[in-house]
Amino acid sequence: MLGGPLLGSPALAQSDPLPLWNDGAARRAILAFVAAATTPGTPDFVPPDQRIAVFDNDGTLWPEQPMYGQLAFALDRVRALAPLNPAWKNRQPFKAVLDGDLKALAEAGERGLVELVMAAHAGMTASDFTGIVERWLASARHPHFGRPYTDLAYQPMLEVMAYLRANGFRTFIVSGGGVEFMRPWTERVYGVPPGQVIGSSIKTRFEMRDGRPELFRLPEIDFIDDGPGKPVGINAHIGQRPVAAFGNSDGDLQMLQWTTLAGRRSLGVLIHHTDAAREFAYDRDSEFGRLDKALDAAPGNGWSIVNMKDDWKQVFAFDR
Amino acid sequence: MLGGPLLGSPALAQSDPLPLWNDGAARRAILAFVAAATTPGTPDFVPPDQRIAVFDNDGTLWPEQPMYGQLAFALDRVRALAPLNPAWKNRQPFKAVLDGDLKALAEAGERGLVELVMAAHAGMTASDFTGIVERWLASARHPHFGRPYTDLAYQPMLEVMAYLRANGFRTFIVSGGGVEFMRPWTERVYGVPPGQVIGSSIKTRFEMRDGRPELFRLPEIDFIDDGPGKPVGINAHIGQRPVAAFGNSDGDLQMLQWTTLAGRRSLGVLIHHTDAAREFAYDRDSEFGRLDKALDAAPGNGWSIVNMKDDWKQVFAFDR
Numbered sequence: 212m213l214g215g216p217l218l219g220s221p222a223l224a225q226s227d228p229l230p231l232w233n234d235g236a237a238r239r240a241i242l243a244f245v246a247a248a249t250t251p252g253t254p255d256f257v258p259p260d261q262r263i264a265v266f267d268n269d270g271t272l273w274p275e276q277p278m279y280g281q282l283a284f285a286l287d288r289v290r291a292l293a294p295l296n297p298a299w300k301n302r303q304p305f306k307a308v309l310d311g312d313l314k315a316l317a318e319a320g321e322r323g324l325v326e327l328v329m330a331a332h333a334g335m336t337a338s339d340f341t342g343i344v345e346r347w348l349a350s351a352r353h354p355h356f357g358r359p360y361t362d363l364a365y366q367p368m369l370e371v372m373a374y375l376r377a378n379g380f381r382t383f384i385v386s387g388g389g390v391e392f393m394r395p396w397t398e399r400v401y402g403v404p405p406g407q408v409i410g411s412s413i414k415t416r417f418e419m420r421d422g423r424p425e426l427f428r429l430p431e432i433d434f435i436d437d438g439p440g441k442p443v444g445i446n447a448h449i450g451q452r453p454v455a456a457f458g459n460s461d462g463d464l465q466m467l468q469w470t471t472l473a474g475r476r477s478l479g480v481l482i483h484h485t486d487a488a489r490e491f492a493y494d495r496d497s498e499f500g501r502l503d504k505a506l507d508a509a510p511g512n513g514w515s516i517v518n519m520k521d522d523w524k525q526v527f528a529f530d531r
Numbered sequence: 532m533l534g535g536p537l538l539g540s541p542a543l544a545q546s547d548p549l550p551l552w553n554d555g556a557a558r559r560a561i562l563a564f565v566a567a568a569t570t571p572g573t574p575d576f577v578p579p580d581q582r583i584a585v586f587d588n589d590g591t592l593w594p595e596q597p598m599y600g601q602l603a604f605a606l607d608r609v610r611a612l613a614p615l616n617p618a619w620k621n622r623q624p625f626k627a628v629l630d631g632d633l634k635a636l637a638e639a640g641e642r643g644l645v646e647l648v649m650a651a652h653a654g655m656t657a658s659d660f661t662g663i664v665e666r667w668l669a670s671a672r673h674p675h676f677g678r679p680y681t682d683l684a685y686q687p688m689l690e691v692m693a694y695l696r697a698n699g700f701r702t703f704i705v706s707g708g709g710v711e712f713m714r715p716w717t718e719r720v721y722g723v724p725p726g727q728v729i730g731s732s733i734k735t736r737f738e739m740r741d742g743r744p745e746l747f748r749l750p751e752i753d754f755i756d757d758g759p760g761k762p763v764g765i766n767a768h769i770g771q772r773p774v775a776a777f778g779n780s781d782g783d784l785q786m787l788q789w790t791t792l793a794g795r796r797s798l799g800v801l802i803h804h805t806d807a808a809r810e811f812a813y814d815r816d817s818e819f820g821r822l823d824k825a826l827d828a829a830p831g832n833g834w835s836i837v838n839m840k841d842d843w844k845q846v847f848a849f850d851r
C-alpha cells in the first residue's frame with residue numbers, strides 16, 4: 212500500500228538535492244565533487260573537519276546591481292545624518308549623495324567612497340551599529356525589485372549551501388562587504404552564523420564607559436576582504452584552506468586560486484549574470500562585480516561557470 | 532546483577548565532570564554556572580548557539596614561566612638563523628640572544644622583542660611556518676620540566692574545556708600569542724580546532740608564485756590580541772559575546788569585563804599561580820603574566836579565583 216507513493220515521483224523529487232538547478236555542467240560538477248569528497252577510501256575523500264566551503268556574497272548569494280546593498284545603506288545613512296552635519300551640503304562626496312548626483316559621486320572615486328562608508332559605519336558602538344543595520348533592513352527596499360534586500364537570496368545557492376551542510380561541510384561567507392553589516396542577518400537569510408562570516412572591517416576600540424564595556428567603531432579601515440585579501444582573510448579567520456569556493460567576479464579570483472590550486476580535488480564555481488529578465492546581465496564592463504580576468508581563468512583551472520539564465524529554474528523565492 | 536557495579540563508586544566517579552578539582556569556591560562556581568546555563572526555562576538559560584567560552588592560553592592552559600613558550604621558540608629560531616645573518620653578532624637585540632645575555636635582552640625592551648619576533652616569524656609562507664613550529668615543538672624541551680611544551684597542558688583546565696563542550700559550549704582560545712604559532716597544535720593538545728583560535732598576528736600577503744598560490748608572512752604587526760585587544764579580537768572573529776571567560780593576568784582584564792559585564796549571568800575565572808612546588812608561584816610582580824589589577828577587580832565583579840595549589844589535585848599529566 213505504501214510502496215506506490217513512496218517510490219513514485221514525489222520521493223524522487225525529494226531525493227534531488229538541487230531541484231532548482233537544471234541539469235547542466237555546473238550542477239553535475241557540484242554533485243560529482245560532493246559525492247567524491249564524501250566517499251571514504253577514495254583519493255578525493257575529504258575528512259569532515261576539512262570540508263570548508265566559502266561563498267562570496269554580493270552577486271553570488273544576492274544581487275549587487277544597480278549598486279551594492281551596503282552602498283545603498285551608506286547613502287541612506289548619509290541622508291539620515293545630513294541634518295546633524297550641515298557642512299555636508301557643500302562638501303563632496305556628501306553633496307553628491309544629498310543632490311542625488313551619481314556622476315559627482317563616481318568622480319569622488321574610491322577615496323570618496325571610503326569617506327562615505329566611514330561616515331555611515333563609524334562613530335557608534337558595535338551593538339548600536341547592529342541595531343542601525345537591522346532597522347535599515349526592515350524598511351529599505353531594493354530599487355529594482357521593490358522588496359527587502361533580505362528577500363533577495365538566490366534560491367539555488369541556498370540549495371547548494373544546504374546540500375553542502377547536509378554533507379558535513381561548514382559554509383563560510385567571504386565578502387568584500389563589511390563583516391558587521393552582514394552578521395546581523397546572514398544566519399536568518401543563509402543559515403550562516405556570525406562566526407562564519409568573513410568580511411572587510413574598520414577598527415574598533417574597547418573602552419569602559421560609565422562602568423560598561425563597549426566596543427567603539429573607529430573611522431579607520433582595518434582590513435579589505437577583497438581580491439588578494441580574500442585568501443588572507445580566510446587564513447586569518449579559519450586557519451584552514453577551503454576545498455570549495457563560489458564567487459562571481461574578479462574580486463574572487465584569488466579566493467578561487469587559493470582554494471583550487473592546492474594539489475587536490477576541489478570545486479571552483481563562478482556565477483555568471485546572464486539573466487536580464489529575472490535578474491541582471493553583466494560581466495566584463497560592469498562597475499560592480501566585474502567578471503573579466505576570472506572568467507578567462509576559469510577554463511584552464513577547471514572552474515565551473517553557472518549560466519544563471521540556463522542553469523537556474525528559479526532565482527528568487529518570489530520568482531515563480 | 533548489573534545494579535551493583537553501575538551504581539557503585541566507579542559510576543559516581545565517572546559522573547563527576549571535574550575529578551581533578553578539589554571541592555572549593557572555584558569548582559562550585561563553574562558547576563553552578565553550567566547547571567544554570569543549560570537548564571531551560573530559567574532566566575539564566577543560555578541558548579546553545581550563545582554558549583561561547585573563551586580561554587587565555589599562556590598561564591591559563593599551560594605554563595608561561597620562566598618565559599612564554601613562543602619567546603623560547605623565537606630565541607631558538609634566532610640562534611638557528613644566526614649563521615645566515617652574521618651581522619646579528621654585533622647587533623642588538625640579536626647579540627643579546629646569541630650571547631645568552633638576558634639583561635641586555637631585557638634592556639632592548641618591547642621594540643627589541645618585536646624585532647626578534649619578526650625575525651623569527653616572518654619571511655616564509657604560512658605553511659612553511661607551520662612546519663617550523665611543528666619541528667620546534669617536536670624537539671624543544673621546557674627548561675624547568677624537561678618535557679615537550681605540548682605535554683604541559685593543565686589537566687584540570689582540559690577537564691573544564693571538555694565539560695563545557697559536553698554541555699554544548701564552543702571553546703575558543705583568545706591569546707596574546709601568535710595565532711599561527713598556536714594553531715598547529717591546539718586541536719591535538721586542547722581539542723580546539725584552528726578556526727577557534729584567536730591570537731596576535733603579523734600581516735600576510737597573497738601572491739601567485741610559479742603558478743602556485745602562496746601566503747607570505749610579512750615583518751609587520753597586524754594585531755595584538757592582548758588587554759583591550761582581546762574583546763576586539765573576540766568581536767572580529769566570533770561576532771558574539773562570550774558567556775564564560777578564563778584568564779590569569781592583567782592581559783585578560785578587558786576580556787573578563789567584556790564577558791561578564793553584559794547584564795546577564797556569566798562566568799569569569801582567574802587562575803592564580805600559587806603552587807611553587809608543582810608549577811610556579813607569582814602574581815603582582817611577575818615579568819610574564821602579571822596579575823595585579825585583575826586580581827583587585829575580581830571580588831567586585833564576582834570573578835572566581837582558582838588557587839592552583841589548593842584547587843587542583845593534579846596539574847600536569849605526568850604529575851602523580
Ligand SMILES: [Ca+2]
Pocket residue numbers: 267268269270271275458459460462500
Ligand atoms: Ca561578488
Ligand SMILES: [Ca+2]
Pocket residue numbers: 587588589590591595778779780782820
Ligand atoms: Ca596569560
